[in-house]
């Protein structure tokens with residue numbers, strides 16, 4: 225399976241390196257990572273970032289609070305649909321969308337692919353539909369981004385083991401090489417999405433961590449801006465920390481067999497893009513090398 229690594233929108237928060245750890249200016253570069261996977265069942269998108277409608281009609285699809293806080297840079301060419309078409313495909317070719325969760329910066333492009341079946345954990349769909357009370361909850365879930373979806377598939381964790389994690393391996397219509405592994409904490413139904421390639425497993429850990437060195441087994445770090453942001457966004461802090469410990473342990477045990485990346489780290493995303501371009505592995509060494517630079521600014 226060929227995987228394309230996309231950034232479907234960029235947040236540019238004031239604070240620069242205090243967020244991304246490498247910028248030299250006043251504004252950071254925080255991507256919204258997504259994957260486009262070529263499979264025998266058609267194209268599969270993992271997360272969708274910001275979509276066409278978000279670019280065209282910001283309000284009320286997205287909250288003024290997050291637009292201002294994140295200083296979101298909306299560009300049509302960064303939308304998943306635009307990038308799918310640039311690769312020579314059409315929206316119709318995207319048959320499945322697998323979501324780490326339903327927050328506004330992951331779900332914005334869903335409706336640009338009306339022929340896709342949308343897969344998400346049951347707990348996440350429930351939270352997005354029914355648990356929108358409170359300042360953050362009301363603004364992180366934006367029903368206007370997905371209320372026209374008719375083909376949902378939701379899953380309870382099946383408990384099937386995957387490197388010590390529970391997983392859901394039977395995603396309806398998808399090959400067994402794509403699975404979901406619940407990683408709650410950031411949101412109630414947050415999950416990682418793992419894909420088996422000829423070079424090993426790749427785990428999209430979504431927003432279970434935000435900064436490349438958060439999984440460093442020896443000296444974990446996070447920039448102050450991202451630490452504050454993820455704390456503000458926690459649904460269950462204890463669970464988030466527990467899952468970070470488990471991911472760190474996974475990386476320590478299986479570092480050369482599994483590449484792990486998160487949704488919002490530019491250096492990690494670039495490393496995955498570079499490795500995908502050469503179809504090589506392991507990804508992690510390059511990520512660690514990339515993370516070594518720019519740290520002095522923190």
Ligand SMILES: [Zn+2]
Pocket residue numbers: 327329330431487488
């Ligand atoms: Zn996010």
